[in-house]
Amino acid sequence: MALLEARGLEKTYRLGQVDVRALRGVDLDVVRGEYVAIMGPSGSGKSTLMHILGCLDTASAGTYRLDSTEVGSLRGRALARVRNRLVGFVFQTFNLMPRLTIEENVALPLQYRGGFARRERLRRARTLLERLGLGDRFRHRPDQLSGGERQRVAVARALIGEPAILLIDEPTGNLDSKAGAEVLRTFREVHATGNTIVLVTHDRHVADEADRLVQLTDGKVVA
Amino acid sequence: MSFLEALLVGLDEARRHLGQTVLSLLGLVLGTASIVTVLALFGGQTKHTQEYLSQVGGYGTVIVRDQELAEQPSARELASDRLTYRDAAYLKEQATMLSAVAPGWYDELEYRAGDVDFTGPVVGTTPDYAVINDIRPEVGRYLSDLDVKLKSRVVVLGWKYADSLFGAAERALGKTLQLSERTYTVVGVLEREEFYFAAWTDNWLEYRNERAYIPITTAFTQYSGDDDQLAFLTLKATTPTGSRSATEQVRMMLRLRHGVEDFDIQPTGGADADDAAFILMFNFIFLVVGIISLFAGGIVIANILLASVVERVREFGTRMALGASSLQIFSQVLAQVLVIAVVGGITGLSLGTALTGTVAYFMRLPAVVTPPIAALAIATSVGVGIVAGFYPAWRAARLSPVEALRYG
Numbered sequence A: 001m002a003l004l005e006a007r008g009l010e011k012t013y014r015l016g017q018v019d020v021r022a023l024r025g026v027d028l029d030v031v032r033g034e035y036v037a038i039m040g041p042s043g044s045g046k047s048t049l050m051h052i053l054g055c056l057d058t059a060s061a062g063t064y065r066l067d068s069t070e071v072g073s074l075r076g077r078a079l080a081r082v083r084n085r086l087v088g089f090v091f092q093t094f095n096l097m098p099r100l101t102i103e104e105n106v107a108l109p110l111q112y113r114g115g116f117a118r119r120e121r122l123r124r125a126r127t128l129l130e131r132l133g134l135g136d137r138f139r140h141r142p143d144q145l146s147g148g149e150r151q152r153v154a155v156a157r158a159l160i161g162e163p164a165i166l167l168i169d170e171p172t173g174n175l176d177s178k179a180g181a182e183v184l185r186t187f188r189e190v191h192a193t194g195n196t197i198v199l200v201t202h203d204r205h206v207a208d209e210a211d212r213l214v215q216l217t218d219g220k221v222v223a
Numbered sequence B: 001m002s003f004l005e006a007l008l009v010g011l012d013e014a015r016r017h018l019g020q021t022v023l024s025l026l027g028l029v030l031g032t033a034s035i036v037t038v039l040a041l042f043g044g045q046t047k048h049t050q051e052y053l054s055q056v057g058g059y060g061t062v063i064v065r066d067q068e069l070a071e072q073p074s075a076r077e078l079a080s081d082r083l084t085y086r087d088a089a090y091l092k093e094q095a096t097m098l099s100a101v102a103p104g105w106y107d108e109l110e111y112r113a114g115d116v117d118f119t120g121p122v123v124g125t126t127p128d129y130a131v132i133n134d135i136r137p138e139v140g141r142y143l144s145d146l147d148v149k150l151k152s153r154v155v156v157l158g159w160k161y162a163d164s165l166f167g168a169a170e171r172a173l174g175k176t177l178q179l180s181e182r183t184y185t186v187v188g189v190l191e192r193e194e195f196y197f198a199a200w201t202d203n204w205l206e207y208r209n210e211r212a213y214i215p216i217t218t219a220f221t222q223y224s225g226d227d228d229q230l231a232f233l234t235l236k237a238t239t240p241t242g243s244r245s246a247t248e249q250v251r252m253m254l255r256l257r258h259g260v261e262d263f264d265i266q267p268t269g270g271a272d273a274d275d276a277a278f279i280l281m282f283n284f285i286f287l288v289v290g291i292i293s294l295f296a297g298g299i300v301i302a303n304i305l306l307a308s309v310v311e312r313v314r315e316f317g318t319r320m321a322l323g324a325s326s327l328q329i330f331s332q333v334l335a336q337v338l339v340i341a342v343v344g345g346i347t348g349l350s351l352g353t354a355l356t357g358t359v360a361y362f363m364r365l366p367a368v369v370t371p372p373i374a375a376l377a378i379a380t381s382v383g384v385g386i387v388a389g390f391y392p393a394w395r396a397a398r399l400s401p402v403e404a405l406r407y408g
Helices: A046-053 A076-085 A102-113 A118-131 A147-159 A177-192 B003-016 B018-055 B075-079 B085-094 B128-133 B145-150 B159-166 B216-223 B243-258 B273-311 B313-321 B326-362 B371-397 B401-406
Strands: A004-015 A018-030 A035-039 A061-066 A087-090 A165-169 A197-201 A212-217 B061-066 B098-113 B116-125 B137-140 B154-157 B176-179 B182-190 B212-215 B232-237 B263-267
Touching: A004 A046, A018 A046, A035 A046, A046 A061, A046 A165, A046 A197, A076 A087, A076 A102, A076 B313, A076 B326, A087 A147, A102 A118, A102 A147, A118 A147, A147 A165, A147 A177, A177 A197, B003 B018, B003 B326, B018 B273, B018 B326, B018 B371, B061 B243, B085 B098, B085 B232, B085 B243, B098 B128, B098 B159, B098 B216, B098 B243, B116 B128, B116 B159, B116 B216, B128 B232, B145 B216, B154 B159, B159 B182, B212 B216, B232 B243, B243 B263, B273 B313, B273 B326, B273 B371, B313 B326, B313 B401, B326 B371
Parallel strands: A035 A197, A035 A212, A087 A165, A165 A197, B116 B212, B154 B182
Antiparallel strands: A004 A018, A004 A061, B061 B232, B061 B263, B098 B116, B098 B176, B098 B232, B137 B182, B154 B212, B176 B182
């Protein structure tokens, strides 16, 4: 059985008087340990799909199952729990907390999960940061880091809760080519240790890294 | 996220927006300070009133005054002997709720000693009067039972009169003086009595310094032609709290004897009404200022917090994406306001304590910030903070994650 199973996902926004159909019935299966890239031009609905897969938004129609949890019907607190435990989200703009240190940023998901003492959370955060090559930056603030380093901190934060799936939004959108290559290498390493990755991009070069490519156009999977 | 961590985030937020924090603190601080000051002053005044009462003889004192006849008195009123020395003797014997009875004769007489002379009040009474009204001689003694029995020509002077007539209290003792041409020997001078409700009020007890006491029997013989009419009776109830029931008992007994209620009777109260009313108004103004400040402070906090929430919408979206529940977001914002409120409360309490000290010093009012007042002040500040923080916290908590992330 697939780790991620979406069937007939639809999303309709109301913009003023007009209904915008961002997703028009998307089917998607991702198996455990897979590395999938979703590609499409802007307006193709890939961000909307990403938000629904990340449980930040809910579909207007269709079913979505993640790690044998029927996520589509969840709301509020239960959905927050799924976001915390099953999903690791890496934002295009990283969205690190500017006033927290790197280790505190990485530890945040465990803080929301509860049951971890601060000391333990930070210990885990440091272990992960060391693995990602940021061993000497624990106490730095995000603005003291380069773009590539921030991206890796965001990856560490997404991974710390040991999620079922890592969702990455436009990973190279805010990076130069050198940092972009570095980040892609990080993803490959993370994938190699058994993580499932779904990545959204409009960059062919990035998409080529993945095991499989899903092409999205006008709210539908075309390939 | 533990509460402590939420507090730390709150503290950090407060530090980061120092200007806003100071602004939002201002209302809280002023409000809390005002309330602290009012409560401290009010508590001090209550205590002060009690001190006054105890200085004039304490609780449980009852005064009966002879009432002037109406222009066209009824037959019953004419038939009454009015308030007499016999009433005093009767009450002393029969009234079960009284521990002391002092009859009072009163007139304005001409004082003369050497070349000083003036007209002033003289009270004819018995030794009980000193007990009931807590009067103590500074030199010599008060009237004695023997003085009353022998109708002695002795006088006890109030402090001010002794000073006016003889230059000093000690010098008056043993001297003679005339009261409307009858000669008396000074056997005692009373302590100087003072009580100021506030620096700007007169000495409420000055009347006690400006009078003289002679045995009531002497007064009857010398000035009333052996008639035993009284101006007043001062009574003491058996217990400090028994003045009301004693009043009722005495009222019944005297009405039966007189056949009509031709007297005023009431337990002694305290303060001069005008001054007390002024101070109450003063308190009221402080209290209103305090409440308005707190209200304004609350609105400012709500506003600033709301702005801070709007500014951090993306941050809340990110936190939600990482798994923060609405409740956790709500707590975080509320913790932030809690930090402000506690700091505001403590600062307000300090300022209020300083203000209380200043007011108390310049107005010579006793006022103390007691632990309950301090606790109430902090609680009020925190309460206002939480009420003010509720709406911004709720706004942050009900953000949709995806819309919050798209914001800005």
